[in-house]
Amino acid sequence: MTVKLVVLYTQPSDPEAFDRHYFGTHMPLVSGIPGLLRTETGRIGVAVDGGEQTYYRVTELYFADQDALQAAFASSEGQTTAADYQEIAPPGSRMFVASVDD
Amino acid sequence: MTVKLVVLYTQPSDPEAFDRHYFGTHMPLVSGIPGLLRTETGRIGVAVDGGEQTYYRVTELYFADQDALQAAFASSEGQTTAADYQEIAPPGSRMFVASVDD
Numbered sequence: 558m559t560v561k562l563v564v565l566y567t568q569p570s571d572p573e574a575f576d577r578h579y580f581g582t583h584m585p586l587v588s589g590i591p592g593l594l595r596t597e598t599g600r601i602g603v604a605v606d607g608g609e610q611t612y613y614r615v616t617e618l619y620f621a622d623q624d625a626l627q628a629a630f631a632s633s634e635g636q637t638t639a640a641d642y643q644e645i646a647p648p649g650s651r652m653f654v655a656s657v658d659d
Numbered sequence: 660m661t662v663k664l665v666v667l668y669t670q671p672s673d674p675e676a677f678d679r680h681y682f683g684t685h686m687p688l689v690s691g692i693p694g695l696l697r698t699e700t701g702r703i704g705v706a707v708d709g710g711e712q713t714y715y716r717v718t719e720l721y722f723a724d725q726d727a728l729q730a731a732f733a734s735s736e737g738q739t740t741a742a743d744y745q746e747i748a749p750p751g752s753r754m755f756v757a758s759v760d761d
Contacts, residue, residue, distance in 0.1 A: 561701065563717060599663065599757035606754040615665060615757050652708040655701035655717050 559594075559657040560626050564616040564642075567649040572613070578645050579614070586638040592625040593618055611649070619657075626654065661696070661759040662725050666718040666744075669751040674715070680747050681716070688740040689720065694731045696721040713751070721759075728756065 569575035587596060597617045604610050620626040629635045642652075671677035689698060699719045706712050722728040731737045744754075 560704075562707065563701075563703075598760045599665075600760065601665075601755050601757045602662075604753070604755045605664065606752070608753060611753070612755065650708070651706070651710060651713070653703050653706045653714065655703045658700045658702070 558622055558659075560620050560623050561655050561657055562618040562620070562626060563651075563653055563655055564614075564618075564646075565612045565651045566614040566616070566645075567611060567647045568613045569647045575613070575645065575647075583638070583641050583645050586634070586641050587616075587618065589634045590618070590629045590638055591632050591634060592620055592629045594621060595619045613647075623654070623656075660724060660761075662722050662728050663757050663759055664720040664722075664728060665753075665755055665757055666716075666720075666748075667714045667753045668716040668718070668747075669713060669749040670715045671749045677715070677747065677749075685740070685743050685747050688736070688743050689718075691736045692720070692731045692740055693734050693736060694722055694727040696723060715749070725756070725758075 566575075584596070584598070587593070596619070599615050601610075601612045601615060620629060630639060646652075668677075686698070686700070689695070698721070701717050703712075703714045703717060722731060732741060748754075
């Protein structure tokens, strides 16, 4: 069953610096993660529920299954990417694994 | 530019009742929304960030652009689906629009 790592970045204090880091460093690291099937990224525009504009970006990384995801983040490329995530993610950012329904 | 409506459902008090409503009523309503390109749904398993298990499900609805999304939710099918969302979404659920990067 396909799984995806869903990352929700909260609003950065400096969006330009965030974008530079994200597109210039972070996503290139992500693309080197072994077993990664595909990536989907998006800029969050409007909170339709009328709630707070909590999140700035959503990033999803797809893997064949849970084992592939675990192997990916056990790899050196995965560890480097995870370390860079700690640098880029504003406080309150969330990251979770979802099993994609058929 | 493709846009997606991202819905994050918080943990329901009765997951079985939620799933019955979600798969039996809500997603069939969603599938009737005009202009909907595709849907991706997933069950959230693990909060990898060590934070709270805030969310139970993630649902994404894809549209060709912002205008198509607005037209979709102005339609009677969209309004019916939005009303059903109010019934099914546990408190604290989030809904936002994201512009998908190329």
